[in-house]
Amino acid sequence: SCGAPSPEKTVSSVKSTVDNLSAVCSCKGVRVTLDNNNMWNEFYRCNTEMILTKQGRRMFPYCRFRISGLEHFQRYILVMDINPVDNVRYKWNGQFWEACDKAEPHILGRVFIHPESPSSGHYWMQQPVSFYKLKLTNNPLDPDGHIILHSMHRYLPRLHIVPADKTTEVIQLSGPEVMTFTFPQTEFFAVTAYQNLRITQLKIDYNPFAKGFREEGQCCRPSKPKLESSSDLEGSEAKSVLSAIDLSKSGTKVNVDGVKLPLKTLKSLFHTNEPPDELLDQEFFNNKDYDIGLMENNPLFNTRHETENKSSW
DNA sequence: TCTCACACCTTTGAAGTGG
C-alpha cells in the first residue's frame, strides 16, 4: 500500500502549489483511485482540518474512491479507519502547526464499515464508493459508534478491502488477505474549532451545507480559482438502485488491532435506520464521463440538482 | 480549547397533482 508522509515537527502553512499528490494507490493487483483528489490536494496544501464534535461530525472533504482489479464474483467488505500520523500533539501558533507535546493514546476499535458491505467486486467497481457518512467525535464515551479522535492531533484515513465470504468469523484488518490503501493528501488535523482561516474559507467555498456563509453577489470576495475537474465537486447526492444485502446473516466480526467486534453490531451502530440503497454524490452525475450510460441505466437519476448546482459549483 | 444555540442552508421523503 502507499506510504504515509513522514511526520514533521512543524508543518508549513502552505505546501507546494505545483503538483497534486498521486490519486492512485495499488495493492496486490487492486487499484484504488482517490476520486476527489483535486479537492483533497487543495485542502492538503493548507493543512486540512476536520472538526470533532460530541455528537459526531462528517468529514469534508470526505473519502471517495474508484476501485479496479477486484474479482467480479468475490464479495468484499470495505472498512475505513483513521490512524495517528505521529506521536505528537500540535498547536496552531497563528501561522502554522507546531509540535508541542506527546500525543494522547489513540483510541482503538472504532471503524466505519461501508453500508453496502459486503458486496461483489463487480458492484464495488461499477461506481465510485463514498464514505461521506463517516463521522468523527471527540467524545471518548461516544455511544453511536463514530470514530473517536483527539483534538489537535494529526491523522490519516485508511481504506481496507476485506474479502468477505470466507468461513472465518473474525476479520483482522492486519490479516494477510486484507488490502490497505492510504493517500497522504487525506491527512488532517483534528480540531474542535477551525484554526486556519484558509481552511475555513475552503470549507465554506466547497461544502454545500456551508453555502449560507458564502459572500455571493457583485463585489466582495475575489473569485477563487475553481477546481478543474467536475468530479471534485461533492456534497449533494442522488439515489441509486442497489441491491440490499443482509449483513446480519454473516455473523462476521471485525478485529481492529486486537479488538474483535461483531459485524452485525457494528453495522447497527453505524447505520441505524438506513435504507439499503446508498446515496451517491452529485458530482458523480455531473461528471460527463459518468453521464454516459449511467443516466440510461439508473431510473432514479434525479436531474433536479444537476441544473441547480452546475453554475455555482 | 471547547461547547452550545443559532441562522442559514441542503437533503429527504411524504403528500399532492395530473396524465
Add this chain to the structure above:
DNA sequence: CCACTTCAAAGGTGTGAGA
C-alpha cells in the same frame, strides 16, 4: 399506476459568545 411538483421536517454547516 407513473412521473413530476410541492412542502415541511430533518439534519449538516460555520459563527460567536461564553465557559
